[in-house]
Amino acid sequence: MTPAIYALLFVLLAPVFGGLLAGIDRIVSARMQGRVGPPLLQPFYDVGKLLQKRTRQINPIAEPLLIAHLGYMAATGALLLGGTDLIFTVFVYALAALLLVLAAGSANSPFSFAGAERELVVLLASEPFFILMMVAVCKVTAASTFGGVLASSQLVAVQLPGVLLAFVVVATIKLRKSPFDISISHHPHQELVSGLTSDMSGRLLAYVELAHWYESALLCAFMVLLFNWSVPLGLLAFAVAYALEVLVDNATSRIKWQLVLRSTWAATLLLCGGNLLALFVMGR
C-alpha cells in the first residue's frame, strides 16, 4: 500500500478509533469510580446529538476556525502517515491546536477567554517536548518520515526510554486528563466552567469532540513511532499508557497552571533532554 492510502485510512478510521477509545475510557473511568457507566457507543451518540442541536454562536468566526481546527487535526495524522517530515508534522499539529485557542478566544466571555489563555500555557508546556521527541526519533533512526522510522532496524523505545516516559507525561495534557486538564476537562466542573468550550454549542462542540478523536489517534501513531518494530506492539504500548492515564486521572485532582508548566518542562528537560545527552555522550 502506498503512504497515500495510509493517509486516507487515517482520515476515515481515526474518528472510529478515537470514539471507541473515548467509550472504553468512560466505562473504565466509571468502574474505577464505582459506577455502572455509559454504553460503549455513548461518545458517538453524544456527537450525533450535538450535530442535531441548535447551534448558538457568539462570534461567527468561531465556526470556520473550528472546522479548520478539525481539518488540521485530521491533516496532521494524514501527513504523518502519508510520509511527510516528522518535524513538519509537529508544526501542523501545533497550528491545529492554535486554531482551537483562536476559536475559544473569539467568544467575548471571561471563562472562554481564560480557557484560551490556559490552553496557550499548556501548548507552551507540550510543544517543546513534541519537537524534541521528533528530533530524537529522527536521530536514532536516521529517518525523517513515519515509514522510514518503521523501517529502521533500531527499536526507538529502547534507545529513548526517557522520551517514552516524558511522552506519557505530556500526553496527559493532550488527552485532557487530570492533573493537567486545566484548560478543558471531560466534565464541566471546574473553575472555568468548561474552559475553552464554555461558549461552544451544538455542531461546534461536535467539531471539537471529533478533532479530539483525531488527536487521540494521532497520539497513538506517535506511540507507534516509539515502538517502530511492530505496529501491534505500538498499539499495545498505547493501550497500557492510556490505561495509566485513566488511572492517574482518577487518582489526582487538577493542578494549577504554574505546576503544569513546571512539571512538564521538568519531564521534557530531565527525561527527554537527559536521554538525548546520554545518547550523545555514548557517541551514537
Add this chain to the structure above:
Amino acid sequence: MANPFRLPMVPRALRNLVSRPATRLYPTELRPRFAGARGAIVFDVESCNFCMLCARRCPAAAIECSREDRSWAIDQLTCIACGVCVEVCNKKSLSMSAEPGRVHTRAEATPDGRRPGREEWLKPAPPPDLTTAPVSAAATD
C-alpha cells in the same frame, strides 16, 4: 509538595475496577422503598366527611376541600408530603404511601389551566334517608 508519585487513591480505584459498581441503572432498576417512607398522599373519597381540617392545616396549601360541593382536590406537585393532613384526618381517609407519586410533566397541563399533578374527587350527595323519606318516594325509585 509531597511525593508526587504517591497517589493514595490508586488502590481504591483499582479495587473498584474489579468489584461490582455501587450504582444501579435507574430507572430500569429500582431500589425497594423502606417501610414507612413518605411517598405520596393517598385519598379515599368514600370515607371523607369534608371536614376541611386537612386543607386548613396543610402548610403548602396543596389541598382544596369544599363542604358544599363535597369535593376534594390535591395538587401533588405542591404537596410536600409532611404528613400533617394524614395526622389530622378524623375519618382516616388520608394515608401516606411509601411509593413515590407518579412523575408529572408540564405536558399534562390542559388548556383550561389545570396544573399537572392535580387530582380531584367529587362525592355525590348521599341518597335520601329511607327511614324518614315518604314511602311512595322510595317505592318509585
Add this chain to the structure above:
Amino acid sequence: MKRTTIPFGPQHPVLPEPLVLDLILEDEKVIDAIPTIGYIHRGLEMMVERVEYTEMGFVVERICGICSFMHGMGYCVSLEAIMNVEVPERARWLRLVWAEISRIQSHLLWLGLGADAFGFENLFMHCWRMREQILDIFEKTTGGRIIHSVNRIGGVKRDIADSELAAILAELQELGAAFKETARVFGTDPSIAHRLGGVGVLTKADALAVDAVGPMVRASGIATDTRLGGAFMYDQIDFEPVVETAGDCLARVLVRLREVDQSIDIIRQAIDKMPKGEGLPIENRPRGLPSGEVFTRLEQPRGEVVYYVKANGTKNLERFRARTPTFANIPAMIKLVKGCDLADVPNIILTIDPCISCTER
C-alpha cells in the same frame, strides 16, 4: 493591567449553590469581591403570616436540603422555649442522634463537592456513595431522605426501636472504618495538598475579627462550638471541638474529616446513655398559643445558626428569622478571596461550605 469583572454565579457549574459574587480581576488575581443576596429568595420567613405556628416547622425545614433536620429542630426548640414545654428525654436524645447523623451527611456531601471543585471526580463519587448510606438511614428512620419532618413542637414524631438504633450504630461504625481510607486520600494526596495547602489562609486573629463560625473558625485554631454550650443533651456527651491551626483550605477539609469521626462517636455515646425500652414518651404536645420571644442557637454542620422567634399570642407568629452560618461566614469569605488566584476562588468559596438556600431563605 487589564481589569475584568467575572460574574461568579448564580449559575456556576463548580458550585451547585447559586452564590452571586462579582469578582474584579487583574489578570488571574482577584482584587475585590462583591456579594449579592436574593437570587433564590423564597419568602419562607414571611410565611409565618399564613402558616400556623404548629405547621411552620415543616416550612422552616425546607430552608435548606442539607441542614433540614437542624432547621426543623431549631424551630421546635424555640417554640418549646416560648411555650415552656418539657420535652421527654428520649425525644431529646433522638434529636441529638438525628442531628449528628445529618452532620455526617452534610460533611460527606461537602467533602464530595470540595473534591469535585478541585477536579477529583473519583473522590467526589466516593464521598457521595457513603452519603447515600446515611440517606438510607434517614429514610428508614424518618421516612424522608432529605426532608425528615420528624420534629414537632414538644418532641419527635417517630421513635427508633432500640434494636434499630444498635443496627444504625453498627452501620455508622462500619462506615467510619471505610471512611478512614477516603480521609487518608484527602490528607495525603499530593495534588490535593498542592491545591489546598496554604491556600486561603485565615489567621486566628482574622477569624476572630470577622466573627466567622463553625468549621471555618475551628480550622483557624479557635475552639468554639455552640454544642459546648451544653444545650440539647450535649452536656452529657464527652467531646472536644475539632481544631486545626493552619487556617488554610486544607485545614478546613481536615476539620470536617475529623468531625465525621467525632459525630459517629457522639452518636455512640448518645445511644449508650439514652433511656431504653418500648413505648417511652417521645412527645409532650403543648396546649394554648405561644406568646413571647426567644433567640436560639444551634451548631449546624456549617457553623452556628441563630433563630429569632417572636410570638404574640395568636396562631401565627409575628416574626421568624434565621441567621444562617453562611451569612456569618460571608465576611470571612470576602476577606480570603481578595488577593487570591482565580483558580483558588472555587476552593476558598467551597471551604466555607456556603449554603445559599439557607442564606436567602
Add this chain to the structure above:
Amino acid sequence: MDTTAFLARVEEYHRDGWRLALINVTTVLPAAPAAHGAQTAVEAAAVGAAPLDGPGVFEIAWGFARGGEFKTIREQIEQGQSVPSISEFFGAAFLYENEIRELFGINVTGMGVDLKGQLYKTATRVPFSHGAVKARLAALAASAVKPS
C-alpha cells in the same frame, strides 16, 4: 438613642471576648393584632386594625455570643433615625448593617464596608420600610375575605 453610651457598651462586649452573633431588626407593631379579635396579621389588616398607624418604630437587637451565653443590646428607633456602626469593634458587622439599611431603611453611620445598596436584589426598594409593609398589608387586606 444615646450613641456614646451604646458604643461604650459595645466596646465592653468586644473587650470581654464576645462575638457578634447577629443584628436583628423587628418592626414594632403598636397594637397586637389579637387585641382586635383577629387571629393573624393578615386578618388584623382585613378588619382594619391597621397596626402600622403612627410613626414606624423598629427594634434593633445586637446579639453577642460567648460560649453558651447569648446577650443582646436592644434599642428602639423611629424610622428615619440613624444608628452608629459597630464595625470598628466587630468586623462582620458591615454585612448586617448593609442588610438593615437595604431591607429596613435604617441609616447606619460609619459602616466599615459600604456595599452601596448592592447586597440585596429586591423587587421593592427597602421592602420592610413602614411604607412598604403598610402597602403590602393593605393589598393583603383588600384581597383577603373578611371574617364574618
